[in-house]
Each structure stands twice: as structure tokens, then as C-alpha cells.
Amino acid sequence: MSNNDLPGLTPAWLISLGLALGCTIVVMIPASIATGDQIKSSDWIGFSGNVVAGAMTLIAAILAWFAVKRQVDAQDQAQRAARQQQTTDLARILYAELAHLVARCCFDFEAPWREYWQGPSLDKMQTVKLRKCVPVDPVIYRAVAGQLALLGPAAQHLMEFHYRLSALRREIDNLASNADLNNEQIENENLQLVARRFRETLRPGSKALEALAELVKDTGEIEALARELYYESRPHEDIGKTLKARVEAILRTT
Template sequence: MAFLAGGTLTALAATYFATGIVTGLSGLVGTVLGGVISVGAVTYHDNRRQKKEIEAMRASLYAEIVDRVARCANDYIVPWRNFARKIEREDAKFLPSLPLVLPAVAGKLGLLDAEILLAVTQFYFRLSVLRDAIELVSKDPDTSEAIRLTRVKMIQERLLSCFDPALRSMNLLNVPDCQKFDQEAVRVYPHLKKEPGDLRQILQRFADLAAEKNIV
């Protein structure tokens, strides 16, 4: 279309001007204009495509972060908040699910604003550390009572450390209709329904508790 526009301009100019020199100049002008239009069109479409890619990536990251942090909150409420029994090998079921979206978009994370990128990576880092802790204690559950209490406290703290970076990520990603994602997470994870407030209010209370305990 861009080159067609340039050709059209050339033809019009050639019709208007009678001399060969003017015709040549008009052809040059048409070619230049066609090139400018072409470059502008390509740039516009590239920018538009990149913008859509970023929006899709933000929505995908938001959905995964909400799911993972809702699971963390659900597991913190039951059983880890008031954990009173012996740790068992079956407690490996509380391992956070491995991220799927993050590795899939890893090559494009640089398109995010620095503040968003930092919050997102901090959440996934804490999620990984939590996974390591649960995997460790569930593999070797036969310990003394003192060690059990220490390990339970470690998992509680690592759970609590996830909530603030998750909230910051959710706020900074600023996904349209984000309430729908939040509501779906509450619907899926049953223990969240026992807590007052919506998902963000629940996460904020747990994040505040982590701050009170100086958990970072």
C-alpha cells in the first residue's frame, strides 16, 4: 500500500508537469514519500504488535501469580498457620506448583517496566524458596520436636514472605478486569472463603503480618 501510494503520487505529478525533468523530480519525490509512508506503516504496526504482546504477557503473568499466591494463602490458613501435628512425607502435596508462564515469556520480560519486573521476579524467587523448604522437610520428617517446630516456623515465614511481592506485582501489572481473576482464585481455593474480605484484603493482612514479624 505504501509503494502504491508513492506510485500514485508519481503518476499524478507526471500528469501535472509536462517536462521530462519535472517528471523525473516528481518520480523521485513519489519514491521518497512512498518510502517514508512504508517506514511509518511498519513502525506503527510493530509498535502496535509489541503493545499487544506486552498486554498479553501482563495478563498471563497476573493469572499465574494470582493462582500461586492464592494457593499460598489457602495453605497458610490450613494447615500451616496453626500447624500442630508431626510433619509427614505426604506434606509434599503442599509444594507450590512450578511456574509455567514465567519460563514461557522469559525472553520478553525485558519489555516490562523495571519496577514491575523486580516485583514479579521477587515473588517467583520467594515461591521457589518456599518450594525448597517444603521439599526439604517432607523428605526427612522423622525429627525431634524442637526441629519440627523450627521447620514449621521456617515454612510459615516463607509463606508469609510471598504475599507482599505478589500484591505489588498484582498492583503494578494493572490488568483490566483483574477482579475476575481474583474472584476465580477464591472460588477455587476453599479456605480463602473462610477469611473476611476479598483476595487482596486477605493477602494484605498476611503481608502486614509478615512486616510485623520483620519477615522479608
């Protein structure tokens, strides 16, 4: 079966055919509208004027299309730039909050919860002391939950950390509420469970920080500020040690 549906009609022939048809139409239309009278110069002038007017209209339409296209492209570019800026601002404020939350979990696990994790050697705990270890409420994360899709893959890591953080908060609240109801202290085995919840937040927290760091420029300064608040109670420690290094040390030794 031949691959050419119109044999002999090469591009050159098609162009020639188009030119011939165009010339024929231009010549014959005035003749076809004539009523037997001799074609006058005014007939050609009128016909030529219509052709020129049509051509000018077509050119104007093409120019208008290009102008509209440029405007649409400019608007699209402006929207992309605004979206990128929105993503950057969102990632930065979430990173700042996340750094404080991860730092709190990290430093609290180092003391006192590491000892509870390692074994039932410590005494019971009053509910007042337990409630002091509740992580702060992630206000920013909840406020911008509807915009997390802007973060791309980083959103999943962030959600995983907050899932673990929620489990920790719920565990502390349940244990403290039950102990208050029965006027009891928190048993050591329950405190081990709280220590486990603290530890389970660390790896997801570190991964979330790493994922958001790709969208934020000054992550080092933000994290340093978060760490500084906790180093005030530990003046003899290395203040330059990053959260990632602290988390990896905890997970490696517990």
C-alpha cells in the same frame, strides 16, 4: 567578535543571489557549449528538455521518498500495535497464573501455617502432609521468561515473587527429602521456617499483582475465579474479599 560570519548576506540577499546564479547558469550553459556558431532555437529546446527531464526526475524521486516513508511509518505503527497486543496478552496470562499462586500461598498461610509461624505449639508433621503444601510449578512464567522485558517495571515485581516462591518450594523439598531419608517426621522448628517462607511470598505477590494490573483490563474477574477455588472449602467466609485485603490482614496481624 562578530556573531555574523557573512556580514551583509541576509536571507533575502541569499535568495536573490541564488536566483541570479540560477538565471546565469541557464543562460550561459547553451552559450558555453556553442562553438562560435549562432545559438539556435533547437539548442534552447534541447537544453530546456534536459532541465525539464531532470526536474521531473527530482519530483519523481521526492514522490517516491514520500511513498516509501508512508509505508515505513505504516509498518512501524503496525509493529507497535502488535507489540502492544503481545504485551497485553502476556500480562493477562501471567496475571491469571500469578493470582492462583498468590491465592494458594495466602490461604495456606492462613491455615495451617499461621499457627506454626506464631509459635512451637503444634506437633510434628509427616512428610506426606508437608509435600501437599508445595505450590504448583509456575509453568507459564518459565515458558515466557524470555519475554518478561515487555512488561516493563512489572517484570521486576514478578521476578521477586517467583524468587520467594522458589525459596519456599526448595525449603519444603529439602525438609521432606531429609526426613524421608532418615525416616523421621518434620520437627516443629523446621515447620516454623516453612511458615516463614510462606509469609515471605505474600507481600511480593501482592505487589506483582498490583503491577500487572496496570496492563490487564479484567483483573477483578481473573482474581475472583482464582479465589473461588479456595473459598469452596471455606463457605462461611466473605467471597468478595480480595487477595490484597487478605494479604494486608495477614501482614498486619503476624
